[in-house]
Amino acid sequence: MPKDTKDRLVRVVLDEASIGRGNPDQEHERAIAIWDIVEANRFAIPEDAGGPYALRLGLVENKLAFEIQRETGEAVMTHYLSLTPFKQVIKDYRTVCESYYAAIRTASPQKIEAIDMGRRGLHDEAAHLLRERLDGKVEVDFDTARRIFTLIFALHWKG
Secondary structure, X not given: OOOOOOOOEEEEEEOHHHHOOOOHHHHHHHHHHHHHHHHOOOEEOOOXXXXXXXXXXXXXXXXXXXXXXXXXXXXXXXXXXXXXXXXXXXXXXXXXXXXXXXXXXXXXXXXXXXXXXXHHHHHHHHHHHHHHHHOOOOEXXXXXXXXXXXXXXXXXXXX
């Protein structure tokens, strides 16, 4: 994705009041997701003049708050997304992640790969769901949706 496009995020932050600190594995996943989003993403608000944008993610009464600003700090919109449709995939993803992090310390490469395939499949399912739930409000490409799901999960998986 070219860096000169206006339909992109240039900054992503997590609401510290919502997230707290995680264990080293969690913090690493969060940092990589944010870095990856900023490096390559497609993020647009339909019928808006365009970004680039800054995004702050937080939890407000079991809803995900997308606080969107222009790169300059000017508020664009806040969109609240119900997390109820994500409840099962978050629960399943938590279980698989816990298995994955336990496995990478002791399991065979084949077992780790099998667990990771399941983890990637759930991640893909969540990305599709996120894009569907944002339809008409916020446009994101599939890879950006996957990375945003990593951050949504981080908001639920407090160390």
